[in-house]
Amino acid sequence: MPTAQLMLLMLAWIVGLEQEDKIVISETRTNQSMDLVGSILNFVVPPASMVMLAFAWPTLSFIHALEWFFKTLNRDNMENKVVLITGASSAIGEQLAYEYARRKANLVLVARREHRLWGISDNARLLGAKHVLVMAADVVKEEECRRFIYDTINYFGHLHHLVNTASLGHNFYLEEATDPSVFPHMMDINFWGNVYPTYVALPFLRQTRGRILVNASMESWLPMPKMSLFAAAKAAVINFYETLRLEVRDEVGITIATHGWVGDDINRRNFMLEEGTEIHWKEERDQVATSGGHVEELAKLMVAGACRGDAYVKRPSWHDVFLLYRAFAPDVLNWTFRLLLSDHGAKPTAPRSQPIEAAGSPPRRAIAFSPASPPPPQQIAK
Template identity: 40%
Template sequence: MANQIDVITNIMNVIVPPFMLIVLLLVYPLYLIYKFINFITRLLTSENVAGKVVLVTGAAAGIGEQISYEYARRRARLVLVDVRGDLLGRVVENVRSFGSSDVIAITADVSKEEDCKRFVDEAIKHFHRLDHLVNNAGLARVKLFEEIQNFSDFSYLLDVNLWGVAFGTYYAIPHLRKTKGKIIVMASSVGWYPFPRFSFYNASKAALITFYETLRTEIGNSNIGITIVTPGLVKSALSQNEPAKAALGWIPMESAEKCGKAIVRSACRGDKYVVEPSWVNSLYALKVMCPDLVEFCNRFLFITAEKTAPPTTDAPHKSFIPTELKSD
């Protein structure tokens, strides 16, 4: 029996790759035409979110704050969630001035399942519906894997970045089904690009990408739209402090405001993926086509070069650099 299975496997190893290549050559031109028509359709039928209810986690600062402002400009009603409740008051005032007719703020830690259930329940109790769920809350830590001394810090990172997103999504799905709503999830370009010193952060974002691609298959995009966001480096409290600047090097940064606007625009269009800024897409092609070159360059630029540079007092690889509880 085992020999028969091995024979079948060997035959498939020979037949399947050229067969799939032929299918791809025949189908891909038609697929590109479909994608183009679909893109034009989305441009012409962008969703009007005025009066609709949008829940944003990690809304107190950075990308989450800017996403909230962009929804407010489009007259959406907002539920703002963050672990730092003391910072939400300012954001609430701003979204009201930008045009949101009704907004509530909820202090919650997304790593706790009961908190996620509570903020979804409070949103439904106040607004009686939910149209968009923006899973933006997240946490980053910067450290070489071999230098980690306390794994509990990284366990909390995974709790926030993965379970914190899954919990909120789980409790929101029944309500989003009723409105044929949307889920917007903040992954990262490092979910597929192996940037050094962020191993657990990268892994958590890679898990989000796969999780939501699977969920999209399970639910069906016609029932609940899912937009996966994979931004590059965005200006925030994380990226602007001195240790982070040293760790992140010379990588160009985009403003959180521009990134937030692009995310909401794509979500309203119903895009399945958002890469912002768009030049980051070229890194994906490079990683797929030349993985060895990417590995060499990353190591040379961000590991070898730093070890040969004069020591600094910041020593970014010796310290944790947390974000606020929001993505990037």
């Protein structure tokens, strides 16, 4: 190779090394600048935001009051509208059915426990419901959700409100669980039991510019001991619907109800055996009770909020203050809970929660809501 070509190659190699060094130096300086900016923002933004929020709070409260008044004057008239309620055999689902019945809506009641739905349907008709359909289905199965949504559309022709209330609670420390096979069932019922009906019903709700009413919980952002799986599932539910709210914009309304413990079946900490026999647990609920209120009052607030078009229904509303502590002073909130729950929330030295089999049933492995046999065809309460 001629000397001139060799010199050119060496020169090009040296220039390339210099360019690489410059790029590395530039990236390093950029990263350092970004780190510096991030550190400054971490120090400045939180206190500045608190000051801005303090000044903006009165104005925002006034705007929200005007919005509430305007929405109240223009709330939905549910007479002859079609409302589908999942988990309708539970206490909150039952009371929601009665509230919609008082507004003369047409109801579709969906639950696994069909025998309970018939009594609820009779009461709903007495309260003013025009037509009531009863359907046995499992909301954790997409094909069954598709069936009861399509049956509703085939019968009524449209759907205005989808009310998701199916929930499964628990009251045990994670380490107390002797059979972790129940864990997926908790997520199935509390999360996928909301996603599947919503996914199938969404196109029909768009047609009527309808609304989804969701039964969530304050435990999604204010975790309590012995509720780890339930709190995680409800947090997933709220984030799912908040994201969906951005996707559907104003075409479908979404109302999320967050509340404390109420007089609901979920409080009794019920589980199911493989063959469907109900069991209970020895230990009564021993943690500090939260102020959720009576289920009838909560149902009234939820339906009123949904008809008004509220984004959230909160009971009690003063729980909102804990969001600020969770975001800006989490240690204060944690210390407070440790003091309040010092006697109740301490981890036991030995498992205390043992399942009690239903009377007269042979020993069987306890799981949560095992899959049921295929539901019967659609039935109509006349």
